[in-house]
Amino acid sequence: MAGAHSGIQGTVHSAVLRKFVLMLLLHWPDVNNGWRQPNTTQAASLVQLRGGEGRGGGGGEWLDDAVDRDRDRQRERDGERGARRDGRGNIIMSASWKQLPFQIFLLLVSCCRHTNTKTPPDPTPATLVPTSPLPTDVRSVVLKGESHTERVELLSPVDLALECTWTGGLSKPPNITGFWRKDGDEIENGRLAVQLVDEMYHLKHVFRIVSEENLGSYSCAFGNEARVDFILTAPQIGEVRDKPMVSYVGDSVVVACKMGETKPKPVSWNWYKANGTDREQISVAAEPRRYEFKNKEAAAKLVVHNLTEADSGLYYCEAVYAIGTTTSHVELRVITLWEPLKPFVAILVEVIILVAAILLFERSQSKKKCKGGNGANEDQTNTLTQGENSTAEESSSARHRKV
Structure with a gap:
């Protein structure tokens, strides 16, 4: 050109x-x-x-x-x-x-x-579609009830044949309408009449799965009576940590992700950190003193050095396969050294307040008792004085009678 x-x-x-x-x-x-x-x-x-x-x-x-x-x-x-x-x-x-x-x-x-006049650039040649056929895989399910979910993990592009066999309900008409859905949307020109053969209904379709966009939920339906869901994904990460990891400011922490023992090894691993609603990829080359990767085939570790409170949040590990990716996350909490002491300080303050209240109460009670004792003594003294006076008067009257 x-x-x-x-x-x-x-x-x-x-x-x-x-x-x-x-x-x-x-x-x-x-x-x-x-x-x-x-x-x-x-x-x-x-x-x-x-x-x-x-x-x-x-x-x-x-x-x-x-x-x-x-x-x-x-x-x-x-x-x-x-x-x-x-x-x-x-x-x-x-x-x-x-x-x-x-x-x-x-x-x-x-x-x-x-x-x-500049020579216009040559148009970019169209991407050549490989002429070699993809490998074929078959997944089949025999449904005896009304619904079933089957998980299918794929590693690489494939021509996937999905087969559904339904034993039927109470009434078995000679034919029934069958169709397929992808992520809830019915596939165009996918409806057909399914014949009753050997007391069962058979529905089959071949899907070309070449990228992550082709993964998802595929459903075969027999009218409104029965359905089988095929969930197509890349291999899932086996270990999922529910509780957050806790570390201290200034320390280092190791965040780990691991595939199951029976799972295939991923091609590579990627790490991300949540930033609001987005995810930012972590690059060791950009911050070699802060981050360190230790990936070993079926396991990946992220080492974060010199932690700060800003490092708290969600960390995502991503396993990369030829057909797509799979992701898991770990929550990290970075606290100061005073953080664990806060409960004890709170308990100590409560104890001090309680002891002080008890002491004040005891002191107030002792003062009341002291006041009560002084009043009784005064009454007793007055009683004694009156008794002595009456005795003296009686003796003096007796003397007067003798005279």
């Missing part, structure tokens, strides 16, 4: 250049006679002159004869057109001749425009 365009462009440039040279040859100024009237005979004479010179000999005399003949023809044309000449026989330029510089300027602009 680029070569053809360059050839066309070169042809255009050559044509413009030839036209420009021809104009110069036809209008080339004479040193003695000024501008000459253009004519094709002069151009032909110049071309023949070049050929005569090439043949060698007689070129000068032939040129003189050609020039004389050209001048005679020019005089005849000038007489017919009413051209004017001065005393020396030079042609006086008319108004049309004054436009010659402008015409030359237009030719130069046209030439520059073609020269500056």
